[in-house]
Amino acid sequence: MPVDVQNMQKIFARPDSLTDAKSTYCPGCHHGILTRIIAQTIDELEVAERTVGIVPVGCAVFAYQWYHCDAIQAAHGRASAVATGVKRADPNLIVFSYQGDGDFASIGTAESIHAANRGENITVIFVNNQVYGMTGGEMAPTSLVGQKTTTTPQGRDPKLFGYPIRFSEMIAQLDAPVYVTRQALYDTKHIKEATKAIKKAFTNQVEKKGYSLVEVLAACPTNWKMKPIDANKHIAKVVEKTYQLGDLVNRG
Amino acid sequence: MGERLLLRGNEVIAEAAIRAGCQCYFAYPITPQAELLQHMAINMPRLGRTFIQAESELAAINMVYGAASAGVRTMTSSSSPGISLKQEGISYLAGSSLPAVIVNIVRGGPGLGDIAPSQCDYFQATKGGGHGDYHMIVLGPSTVPEAGQLTMLAFELADRYRTPVMLLADGMLGQMMEPVELPKPIEISSLPKKEWATDGAKGRDPNIILSFDLDPEVLKQMNLILQKRYRQIEAKEVRYEETATSDADIAIVAYGTVARIAKTVVRMARAEGIKLGLFRPITLWPFPGQALRKLSEKIATVLTVEMSAGQMWEDVRLAIAEQAETPFYGEMGGVIPTPQRILSEVKKHAG
Incomplete structure (x- = not known):
């Protein structure tokens, strides 16, 4: 049967807020899925013309290329402070920061906690893949006990390097944040749930409710030295034991 | 206003x-x-x-x-x-x-x-x-x-x-x-x-x-x-101020608080017959090196005074090169130089 191209229904397309710039992420990395979800959310909320993305240092340093919106590249760890500056300068802007575990939970610890504690009306996307991807697979503050990295070649020994830091749980102790949640992207079900969470985190800001944090457990097959499919299984079977999924604060 | x-x-x-x-x-x-x-x-x-x-x-x-x-x-x-x-x-x-x-x-x-x-x-x-x-x-x-x-x-x-x-x-x-x-x-x-x-x-x-x-x-x-x-x-954007430099034999280069004190020193020195002038950089970067160089062409000694070990002094010497003598007097650690102390430094180098 000939295909009726004229009357074909388009059921899946690139979100308007997502550019066609080439991805710099590795195969099997979850950053790409997350980038798409954020772009889709910006589309759905119709806020592209007033959105400013704050991108970090690390694998996502090029993230400003992938959104059809204004963007600022921040110094390592300072994205939440930069987001604060933008939002206070113009509260009508929709400001999100996109930060990895080294950025958000190590070098940016003070900025991350205090932006949350002030209840800045911003959306923070915190990508936890338990490793420094860009610099060569070093230990992250979130690396699991026993995890082998290039700086913990024998595995992370808590006696020497401490335990994996559950940063979202720390943020959840504060009075100001309205929404703190941990999500994953290793299968369709979790992608759908993460999409809902990200939409909620942005909607909270549009509705001027306050600070929202979405932590996303992400795979780094390259530095974990796993096949992408095994990396996905690793999150479900191992990573989730240290980092439980679900809402930690939901005052929305 | x-x-x-x-x-x-x-x-x-x-x-x-x-x-x-x-x-x-x-x-x-x-x-x-x-x-x-x-x-x-x-x-x-x-x-x-x-x-x-x-x-x-x-x-x-x-x-x-x-x-x-x-x-x-x-x-x-x-x-x-x-x-x-x-x-x-x-x-x-x-x-x-x-x-x-x-x-x-x-x-x-x-x-x-x-x-x-x-x-x-x-x-x-x-x-x-x-x-x-x-x-x-x-x-x-x-x-x-x-x-x-x-x-x-x-x-x-x-x-x-x-x-x-x-x-x-x-x-x-x-x-x-x-x-x-x-x-x-x-x-x-x-x-x-x-x-x-x-x-x-x-x-x-x-x-x-x-x-x-x-x-x-x-x-x-x-x-x-x-x-x-x-x-x-x-x-x-170079900005600076010259005080009593037109007939000066010796000049102080100083900025900020020290320049203010140096203005008093200029009055004190003049009262004693020493032809002292003051060159005060207002922009520290860009440093008014050309203007200072020009001034140094008609003055024998340019004394830098700072509340440091001689940081601006490096820019002064770079600007003046061998054109004039470039002595230095500085205080450190939060000590403010008195007009009397600066005047005695001026006297060491004047005529």
């Missing part, structure tokens, strides 16, 4: 920033600039503007980075150890071509030092401080009223050249009270729109603020743009 008040230097800087249209101010408490922070805490919210006491100096300068990106006039202030912490952010501001004003009420160093007036941060302010090939405009007020005027100018220059500008004062200027005629407030709505700002991509392509490119050729071009801007600033 016409509003004449008795105010502390720190308060005048804060009030001038407000009148220059500073819409967002972020800072961390440190002596001896606390009154600046406190003045902003009271007055910025009253005007519907942003005041945040940041969790750290790093956070404060990065909030400045964000507000500057959004296109508003913004400022932070601190004192020496705090300014050291801000260097990363200042380098990013320079690299991303963002206008911002940074106030350093300098205290004695290095390390924790003390809280007394000093000029020991001249190198840090004028030679970079942070990483990378950059300069910022550095303005050195000598009196409390001038601190206000130069604060207004700092915002203007920052916007004109898309660069961070530092007001380099010291604890004495910050703490001292003087009668001041406050500058007239500018109309914020009259400021030109910043087409490059990340204030929402409505009806235009997205604007991106960044200071990096992994392609060395591209980064080189970005650097060349900065260097071209610095040459323009050097050509157009």
Whole structure:
């Protein structure tokens, strides 16, 4: 049967807020899925013309290329402070920061906690893949006990390097944040749930409710030295034991 | 104009920033600039503007980075150890071509030092401080009223050249009270729109603020743009003041608080028949080297006096080369040179 191209229904397309710039992420990395979800959310909320993305240092340093919106590249760890500056300068802007575990939970610890504690009306996307991807697979503050990295070649020994830091749980102790949640992207079900969470985190800001944090457990097959499919299984079977999924604060 | 008040230097800087249209101010408490922070805490919210006491100096300068990106006039202030912490952010501001004003009420160093007036941060302010090939405009007020005027100018220059500008004062200027005629407030709505700002991509392509490119050729071009801007600033924005130099045999070079003291020394020396003049750089970067060189052609001795071990002295010697004798007298650790002590140094070298 000939295909009726004229009357074909388009059921899946690139979100308007997502550019066609080439991805710099590795195969099997979850950053790409997350980038798409954020772009889709910006589309759905119709806020592209007033959105400013704050991108970090690390694998996502090029993230400003992938959104059809204004963007600022921040110094390592300072994205939440930069987001604060933008939002206070113009509260009508929709400001999100996109930060990895080294950025958000190590070098940016003070900025991350205090932006949350002030209840800045911003959306923070915190990508936890338990490793420094860009610099060569070093230990992250979130690396699991026993995890082998290039700086913990024998595995992370808590006696020497401490335990994996559950940063979202720390943020959840504060009075100001309205929404703190941990999500994953290793299968369709979790992608759908993460999409809902990200939409909620942005909607909270549009509705001027306050600070929202979405932590996303992400795979780094390259530095974990796993096949992408095994990396996905690793999150479900191992990573989730240290980092439980679900809402930690939901005052929305 | 016409509003004449008795105010502390720190308060005048804060009030001038407000009148220059500073819409967002972020800072961390440190002596001896606390009154600046406190003045902003009271007055910025009253005007519907942003005041945040940041969790750290790093956070404060990065909030400045964000507000500057959004296109508003913004400022932070601190004192020496705090300014050291801000260097990363200042380098990013320079690299991303963002206008911002940074106030350093300098205290004695290095390390924790003390809280007394000093000029020991001249190198840090004028030679970079942070990483990378950059300069910022550095303005050195000598009196409390001038601190206000130069604060207004700092915002203007920052916007004109898309660069961070530092007001380099010291604890004495910050703490001292003087009668001041406050500058007239500018109309914020009259400021030109910043087409490059990340204030929402409505009806235009997205604007991106960044200071990096992994392609060395591209980064080189970005650097060349900065260097071209610095040459323009050097050509157009050099500011200095000469006092009693037309018939002088010997001149003092001094800036800030020391220049103020040196003016007294000029009067004292003249009363004793010593033809002493004063050359006072107002812009410390760009340094008024050509004007100083010209002056040195008709003067035998140029004495540099600083509250440091001789930091500006290096720029003085670079400008003058072998044209004149270039002795130095400095105090450190927060010690303020007395007019008598400076005069005795002048006498060592005069005729």
